Amino acid sequence: MLGPVLAEEEWGGAASWSVVVAAFGVGSVVGDVGAYRLKVARPMALAAAALTVASCQAVIIGSGSSLALIAALEAVTGIAVSLFFVLWETALQTHIPAAALSRVSSYDYLPSAGLMPLGLVLAGPVSESLGYGPPCTP
Known part of the structure; x- marks a missing residue:
């Protein structure tokens, strides 16, 4: 809820917010494709690390950084979110x-x-x- 407000007040409006959201979306696709090929010995440790990175979204958006840096970091969080969910759902399907x-x-x-x-x-x-x-x- 605060992202669009911040975009309107400090980044120039909806077009800037769409850049941030699109960067997250691109990161999510990259994360899904990358997770498909990933082979790790401890997938839940990687999932926990990915979730930690993903939880930084509010800090990134409110950091006061440039729009380009925020968009790039949101792409990284998109990768992390997708990676976490792929690993988590795979673990559930495999072990339950x-x-x-x-x-x-x-x-x-x-x-x-x-x-x-x-x-x-x-x-x-x-x-x-x-x-x-x-x-x-x-």
């Missing part, structure tokens, strides 16, 4: 018995999707108190 896969997937998805509204409720007050850009220095 078919009879329990639906239940385990539900246990995985419920908190993920269920906590999204809480994040949206908190985003406004947190951004209002902290701001949504880098701190200003006098």
